Amino acid sequence: MLIPLLWLLSTALKSGDENIFAFPPQLIPARPTFRNFITVWQTNPFGRYFINSTIVAVLTVGLNLLVCSLAAYPLARLVFRGREVIFSLVVSTILIPFQIVMIPLYILTVQLGLRNSYLGLIFPYIASAFGIFLMRQAFQSVPKELEEAARMDGCSELGIWWNVMLPATRPALVTLAIFTFIGSWSDFLWPLIVLDRPEYYTLPLGVAQLAGSFSLDWRLIAAGSVISIVPVILLFVFLQRYIVPTETGSGLKG
Structure with missing residues (x-):
């Protein structure tokens, strides 16, 4: 590897x-x-691409954690009619390839006026079936005694979610943040579809531009690729210790 x-x-x-x-x-x-790195950075707006990727990835992670945890809490801890059916329908969407929903998503993005914008890049990833599944499994592993004690103290359902569930499932949140960040940072297809203004290009699009800018100079293309993957590697190295506890606690291991 x-x-x-x-x-x-x-x-x-x-x-x-x-x-x-x-x-x-x-x-x-x-x-x-290091001349290849200097050439790539000086002849292309890689600083702008880096900032764009950072903004998109950070906002995507924040919104995804918020929406997925809010959706997973009632599916894990509340009892209501149709809960299992709703959860099954949500999980079944994992089987749908992105290429199938790509055109409807693009049409909706254009109709909402989100083309060539940060929000347009984030829009398809605000929620994910995998994130809801992961957080539901994590919430189900939290002892009910903690929830009952908070409810006896007068805590609302939203307060239980914020003060009890989220702190108790921090490893799952970090794991979801890692997966979401990597997916958003390395995404090429959706930015290619929704953007045509270079000032909004992310790093994957910037690296693709090198093929035309330097007539397939693989040294420069490799330098641009290294620049784009370093943040992902660093993030994984510093946070990977949270993944094993999450797999064990949520039943995902093996």
Whole structure:
């Protein structure tokens, strides 16, 4: 799994006179250089792309955590007619490929006037069936005694959700945040469809522009790719310790 990443980093660090297609592959550059990164950053608005991706990813994570946890709470802790049917219908939407709903989503986005905007990039990912499923499983693992004690103290359902459920399921929230951030940060298809103004381009679109800007100079394309994946790797390294407790507590392991 690490070999492609190492090869990508090696290509980005190679100078112009090194053969990046040599066989056997040379993973360690003979003369490492950061010139490719400097060239990519100076000749393209990668700073703007980075800011756009950060804004979209952070807002997507925040809204997704809010909506999914609010939707999952009644499905996990409240008793009402049709609860299991609603949950089954929500989970079944995971089976629908994005390509099927892509055109209706685009039409709706245009009708709402969200094309070429941050909100238009976030719109399809405000809620997710996987997020609702994950949070429901996490909420069901919280002892009922905590909920009953809060209710006896006069806490409302919204207060129980905020003061009891969310703190008790912090690992699940972090896990959902990681998955949502990675999906939003690396998304290419939806921004390509909904954007035609370069000032709103995200990093995946910016890296795609390098293929035309530099006539397939793979060193520069690799440098742009490394810039785009570093935040995801850092996020996963610092927060991955929360994933195992979440899988164990929610019944997702194995």
